[in-house]
Amino acid sequence: MATADMSLKSLVPGTCVIITDIMTSVRKLCEVTESGNTYIDLSDDPCPFPIYNVMQPVAVGNPVSWAAEATERGAGKEFVAIEARMIDASVDRMTRLRALYWCSETGTYDYDKALVAGRAATDEVAKSRQYMDSFIRRAAA
Amino acid sequence: MNMPVDRSGAVQSNREKIEQDLLAQIGKQIAKAEQQMAGGNRDLNAARVALEHATLQTALEKDMPTKSVAQMLEKASPSQVADFIKAGKRSIEKTYNIQPEMMVAALSAQVANVDLPKGFAQTEAMKELIDRGRSLANQAVTEQFGERGRFTAGPAGRAGERFDYVDVRTAQGVPTIKDQLKNHMVFVESAVDYAVKAGKMDAQQGQSLKERIEHQVFNIPAEGKMSDQFKSYHQRASQDLRSEVMRDARSVTQNKTVAEIADRLSQARQAVEKLRPAMQKEAHER
Numbered sequence: 001m002a003t004a005d006m007s008l009k010s011l012v013p014g015t016c017v018i019i020t021d022i023m024t025s026v027r028k029l030c031e032v033t034e035s036g037n038t039y040i041d042l043s044d045d046p047c048p049f050p051i052y053n054v055m056q057p058v059a060v061g062n063p064v065s066w067a068a069e070a071t072e073r074g075a076g077k078e079f080v081a082i083e084a085r086m087i088d089a090s091v092d093r094m095t096r097l098r099a100l101y102w103c104s105e106t107g108t109y110d111y112d113k114a115l116v117a118g119r120a121a122t123d124e125v126a127k128s129r130q131y132m133d134s135f136i137r138r139a140a141a
Numbered sequence: 142m143n144m145p146v147d148r149s150g151a152v153q154s155n156r157e158k159i160e161q162d163l164l165a166q167i168g169k170q171i172a173k174a175e176q177q178m179a180g181g182n183r184d185l186n187a188a189r190v191a192l193e194h195a196t197l198q199t200a201l202e203k204d205m206p207t208k209s210v211a212q213m214l215e216k217a218s219p220s221q222v223a224d225f226i227k228a229g230k231r232s233i234e235k236t237y238n239i240q241p242e243m244m245v246a247a248l249s250a251q252v253a254n255v256d257l258p259k260g261f262a263q264t265e266a267m268k269e270l271i272d273r274g275r276s277l278a279n280q281a282v283t284e285q286f287g288e289r290g291r292f293t294a295g296p297a298g299r300a301g302e303r304f305d306y307v308d309v310r311t312a313q314g315v316p317t318i319k320d321q322l323k324n325h326m327v328f329v330e331s332a333v334d335y336a337v338k339a340g341k342m343d344a345q346q347g348q349s350l351k352e353r354i355e356h357q358v359f360n361i362p363a364e365g366k367m368s369d370q371f372k373s374y375h376q377r378a379s380q381d382l383r384s385e386v387m388r389d390a391r392s393v394t395q396n397k398t399v400a401e402i403a404d405r406l407s408q409a410r411q412a413v414e415k416l417r418p419a420m421q422k423e424a425h426e427r
Contacts (some may be wrong), residue, residue, distance in 0.1 A: 006203035
């Protein structure tokens with residue numbers, strides 16, 4: 001039987017991390033909490049999950065670095081406009097981060113497309129959480 | 142004969158209204174943050190963390206994907222799943238020397254001895270403030286980059302003088318992005334000052350929280366695909382912006398009037414708290 005490496009990774013609070021979801025193996029974008037070694041992946045149900053080294057966490061910056069990247073590409077104004085519009089529209093926080101990261105990764109600065117991508121990513125995370133909670137409900141029954 | 146109009150009453154009433162609005166906003170923000178710190182389902186979150194831990198550990202020990210372990214668990218009976226979660230809790234205690242409920246509580250800043258500035262900083266209420274500040278800071282730096290290298294006349298009318306960092310001109314009366322950012326940081330600092338005066342945290346914790354928020358608003362993370370040259374520019378621009386905005390913001394928050402407003406809010410709330418037992422008794426007797 002292999003030895004399990006359950007060590008945790010420490011990252012900078014307030015930055016984003018891409019990590020493999022344990023229950024579904026999907027790669028998801030999350031936000032590092034103030035402790036530095038846990039993350040939040042849903043805004044409306046913020047449970048802090050540990051950042052296990054073995055789940056291949058990759059630090060990917062946050063809207064400040066993505067805005068800087070966009071500016072260097074000549075799309076800074078488009079990026080900050082999308083960010084401001086999503087904040088004003090009270091887009092769910094994690095969805096907003098995923099939408100903005102999508103802009104950064106694809107180099108496409110389109111509000112509607114970004115929002116669709118952000119919502120799709122959040123839906124996957126929400127499904128994984130529902131899957132996890134179904135086990136907990138069954139155990140409590 | 143025209144009598145001079147006494148506007149002092151109207152001005153005073155307008156000022157009181159502005160103060161009341163500001164007080165209400167600040168108080169609401171801190172109350173929201175406190176509620177978020179106290180809320181959350183600790184037992185459910187502890188079970189989630191334990192289930193994830195057990196799934197991962199089993200996958201590693203049996204050298205199989207975590208998703209496959211979860212799929213196997215679908216076929217398990219309710220008592221087997223319950224045992225699996227309990228095993229996860231025991232393993233957390235053994236691996237990290239802490240009970241899962243305490244681990245979740247510590248991670249969620251729900252216990253008294255957890256770093257309060259961290260606890261406040263990670264509430265959704267405070268994150269909203271950080272996000273708004275970041276967005277404004279991003280806009281300011283982006284605008285500045287757009288204006289970089291523009292030629293403009295100097296103060297003595299010298300044409301052709303070159304400035305690397307130029308304030309963007311806006312229409313008369315429209316606040317610049319920097320002004321909006323300054324006003325926002327005034328609000329943030331006032332909210333933290335109120336929390337300190339209301340006894341939610343001590344002065345040192347308040348200062349630590351302000352520094353954490355400021356850092357998150359203005360700091361650029363190390364990760365990023367931009368060139369080293371541009372990153373260096375951006376860091377300089379962000380730090381210059383931070384120095385200028387925070388210097389102006391602090392000159393407002395340290396002004397006696399703002400401190401007096403925060404004091405009065407704190408006194409009003411304490412007065413209500415003192416009256417509360419008598420009011421409750423009276424209500425009970427009716």
